[in-house]
Amino acid sequence: MNKEILVLENTRRSFALSTITIAALSLSGCFDEEVDARQTQDIQGLIYKVHADDPFTGRVLNYPMNFLGVISLGSCAMDIKKGLPDGEVICSDNNGKVLATGEFSAGKRNGKDEKFDPASGKKTFSGNWANGLQDGLQEQFSPKTGGKILEAHYTAGKLDGRERAWDDSGKTLIADLEWTAGKRTGFDNRGTQMRTYLNDQLHGTQKTLSIADGHFYIESEQHYSNGVQDGVQKKFTPKGEVTELSVFENGKIRSRTIDKYSYSTGKREHHVNLLALSDDVNQYMDSDMSKDGEEQYWDDNGNVIRELQWDKGxxxxxxxxxxxxxxxxxxxxxxxxxxYGPTGVxxxxxxxxxxxxxxxxxxxxxxxxxxxxxxxxxxxxxxxxxxxxxxxxxxxxxxxxxxxxxxxxxxxxxxxxxxxxxxxxxxxxxxxxxxxxxxxxxxxxxxNTDELNTVASAEASNSDVDACVQKKSDAVHAENTEALVTHDMLEEFTQECQVH
Known part of the structure; x- marks a missing residue:
């Protein structure tokens, strides 16, 4: 073989080996020993090598993935010092794709924290820790688009400063809160509860969503002032009809209008107005309130079937x-x-x-x-x-x-x-x-009572025959639930019952 070619080949091998060595040492430094997680055991929160008397120092391979809160197929490589995680932890799937990284110091999270989507490989989280607590900027990203969907600031494990959230597209702001001393101010429309806060108290318009026929709709709308209900509160059907309208004043209910709609036809069935005649009325008990004004009932055809006029009960x-x-x-x-009854009518x-x-x-x-x-x-x-x-x-x-x-x-x-x-x-x-x-x-x-009784007796006879035929049909089904009662059988039953 040509000497120049031989020298070049050896140089390439040396470079490849150097690269592998650097990657293996990139966790936190050189360790004298690497062991598989199956060769270790946890004793009172410290990692020991099996049969060893002193806590382990070195690198543990194939450590369970959930150590960094990742649920996926794969394992972690983790640096250990005197039985505690110390340095960088890298978790990868079975193909070697990195899914999470973290930094530790004497067993506590300390430093950067990153997670990646197993499918797309895009970063889904980036955060910081200090002495085992979240500290500084924490960010979440969409696994599909990579766009930011959450941004929050922490101090010693508590939200502190601005917190913002976006929808999955990363374009629509769905939460914007300012945290001060553990109290929030702003709005939060994440999930089905759309809330606004002032100094951690509900304040302003609050909405709750529900789902019907695969679509979300506003189920209720409430108004608060510094943590107590104040003003008009509403509940809705999926079609947007108001089923309950309550008026509050500084946390006390004053009145309520109820409209009930038929589940099957969607038409209104009942309308009533209620008044709270005292401050100690239980807002969750309609019976604590007094009817006032017009009350109406409708049938399935929309006809008014009952009308009542009330004056404060x-x-x-x-x-x-x-x-x-x-x-x-x-x-x-x-x-x-x-x-008599709740109304006495x-x-x-x-x-x-x-x-x-x-x-x-x-x-x-x-x-x-x-x-x-x-x-x-x-x-x-x-x-x-x-x-x-x-x-x-x-x-x-x-x-x-x-x-x-x-x-x-x-x-x-x-x-x-x-x-x-x-x-x-x-x-x-x-x-x-x-x-x-x-x-x-x-x-x-x-x-002519005889004539009346003759008609009545004929009706009685027909009724008795029908009951007898039904009893014989039931007996057939009781013996065999799949049996069919034919027309000929019914005629036979009828003749037998008329004879008796």
């Missing part, structure tokens, strides 16, 4: 409107009684009950929350023969009761007696609004 007037097939049918009133007058087809089925005659009469419309077989008449049900303790009567003015009664059977012992004229039916027997109308 005292009921002035209450009217309920009954709608049938989209048309206004009738009204009844509400009156107050003592020691009960029904008074005629409450007319309709089925889903808009046909009148029953009339409950109320008197201050007490059922005075229950009237049922006649089946077709009888209504044609006795026009204008209804059946008077004598006593709920003696006869089946085909309605669920709700005395509370805010609740509607319901009719469920399509197959109701009763002995109509008395037919009466349809009473005028506000009047009870005349139950005396001097109508001049001869009521």
């Amino acid at each position: 005292r009921l002035i007037k209450a009217t309920a409107t009954v709608w049938a097939a989209g048309n206004k049918d009738s009204e009844y009133q509400g009156v107050t009684i003592e020691n 009960v029904k008074d007058g005629h409450e007319r009950l309709f089925d889903n087809k808009g046909e009148l089925k029953a009339i409950i005659v109320w008197k201050a929350g007490v059922v005075k009469q229950l009237l049922l419309t006649l089946p077709p077989e009888l209504s044609a023969k006795y026009p204008g008449k209804v059946a008077l049900i004598p006593d709920r303790n003696q006869w089946p009761w085909p309605v669920r009567d709700e005395r509370d003015f805010e609740e509607a009664s319901t009719y469920f007696g399509d197959r109701f059977v009763a002995r109509f012992e008395q037919l009466v004229d349809m009473p005028a609004p506000g009047q009870v039916a005349n139950a005396k027997s001097d109508y001049g109308l001869e009521v």
Whole structure:
């Protein structure tokens, strides 16, 4: 081989070896010994080489990555002096890419601190430590763009001076705070709570975000003055409708307006105004406040079904409107009684009950929350023969009761007696609004109770057959949950039930 070529090759090898040696020694200096982390053990906070009596001094390789707060595949090389980290720590992934560096002195963080994104390799954090505490400028960067997203100043581990934050693009400022003696002044819109501070007290407009259908919206908006609520406070639906508007004065609630919207239809269901008549009202308990002004209820079609007028907790007037097939049918009133419910309002007058087809089925005659009469419309077989008449049900303790009567003015009664059977012992004229039916027997109308009972018995028979068929169908499903009840089976069940 040519001597010049040989000399050149040896020179290159010497240079490469020198470079590797310098990189290996770049942590903090020369150590006599390097060991794998698996050859060490931690005893009372000091690192020892296995089976050694004195704390280790040297370099530890393959030390766990989370030592510098990095969660990734890889390991760290760390300089140790008398059992404590002392010097530079470098953490790399399995391919040798540096993910974090840090500096220590006698076991405490002291000096620079840097972290890098495993995927892009971009710097994500740069900070400084002094005697184990964050001190000086701390910065965070976007792993995608490399743009600065956080800048904060620390003194002895505490925020001190200006703190700023940007969105992921690094262009929009989302927080700007000035820290003095542990207290902040400025705004912080990070996360879902958008806050403004004055001397570490909430001050000014505060907003809270929520998410619906994959989009953020303002859920509430509050106003504070030096840490206490003051002025108008609002809550919103995802569509921006105000559901609650409260007025505060120096931390004390004065009034609240509530609007409830249907979850299924989105239409308004209830509106009420409340007043705080004393300073000791619990703002979280609406029942501590008194109704004032107009209160309204709506049905799913947007029809007003109840209207109440209040004066500082005292009921002035209450009217309920009954709608049938989209048309206004009738009204009844509400009156107050003592020691009843949160409002004390009960029904008074005629409450007319309709089925889903808009046909009148029953009339409950109320008197201050007490059922005075229950009237049922006649089946077709009888209504044609006795026009204008209804059946008077004598006593709920003696006869089946085909309605669920709700005395509370805010609740509607319901009719469920399509197959109701009763002995109509008395037919009466349809009473005028506000009047009870005349139950005396001097109508001049001869009521054929046998005929009434024949119709009732036919209804009873049909009801019994249906119940019997249903019972047999349930028995089939109980034996085999996947079994199908065919039309032929239903006919067979019907015949068997009619025989019995």
